[in-house]
Amino acid sequence: MSKPTLLLLPGLLCDATNWSAQCEALNGVADCIVPVYGELRSIEAMAEYVLELAPVGRFSLAGHSMGGRVALEVMRYAPERVERLALLDTGFQPLCPGESGTKELLARYELLELARAFGMRDMGKQWARGMVHPSRIGSAVFESILDMIARSTPDMFEGQIHALLSRPDATSLLPTIRCPTLLLCGREDLWSPLNRHEEMQRAIPGSTLEVIEMSGHMTTMEQPQAVSEALMRWLRYEATGAGSTPLDSN
Structure with missing residues (x-):
């Protein structure tokens, strides 16, 4: 039996490194694909690209940071997939x-x-300080984030800034989501704080929220094992009642 496909959508100025630990940890249960947005300049265009890249049929979808906004647009365009x-x-x-x-x-x-x-x-040295838990500034993880940022170009950065500033409103979309949904957030995330995820949990029927301790915004790289374990539970969950039953967090 073939493994299900899992699309892992990276965030602003991120590439496959954003998800490398999860790709390795989940390799036995899913075929992982990490799209690269290039110089696309809108969340909508990124979502269309993801759907073009996705296999025919259904797939699982996870998005981090800007990638989460892209994932919501994929849900708007093709929820049945x-x-x-x-x-x-x-x-x-x-x-x-x-x-x-x-x-x-x-x-x-x-x-x-x-x-x-x-x-x-050099831009990343300033920006990334607010993206991680304070204890990780100057660490190997921090350097890896800077390396990832350095692989992008100012033109790519400009395109993604344009995408975020013109980002669509997904407020009315959230209550329509019926598939098993995991919300995950670093406890010390200053960019996308926990209260925002609590608001999403209240809006998405049957969704589950997992908080990653000792982590800022870059949870997938700061606490890779905890994030991979949460995603493993999510992937193994079998929907009962069209996603109305919360995920088992035990």
Whole structure:
């Protein structure tokens, strides 16, 4: 019997390294595919690309950070093809109006200017400090994140910034999700905080929330074993009642 397909969608300026530990840990139970967005400039275009890359039929889908927003758009376009859904350290709301949205826009473009002036890795040294648990700043994991950022280009960064600033609103989509859904968040995630995932859990019927301790935003790399174990439980879950039964977290 062939293994199910699991699409693992990386976040902003991330590549397969974002999911490398999970690909290795889950190799025995799923065929893992990690898409690369290239210079695509919208969440919608990324979702369309994922669906083109996916095999015919149903598949499981997990997205981290920006990848979670892409996963939600895949759910909007083709919910019948998604067997189960995992959303990690992500969000669902559009750019906030007014001062808050303007602040986000300016902050993102300041980082882009830094990347163009000094290079992607130097930009990452500033940006990534807020993406990990404080204890990991300067660690091997932190250096691996910087290496990953450095493999992207300012043009790719600009395209993904555009995608995030024009991100669609998935608020009305959440209550329509009926497949087994895992929500996962680092306890110290400052970019996509826990209360946002609690809000998603209340909106998605039957969803389960797992909190990863001693982790910031980059859970898949900061606490790879804990994340892989959570995904293993999610993959082994058999839906009863169209996903209305929570995942077993024991």
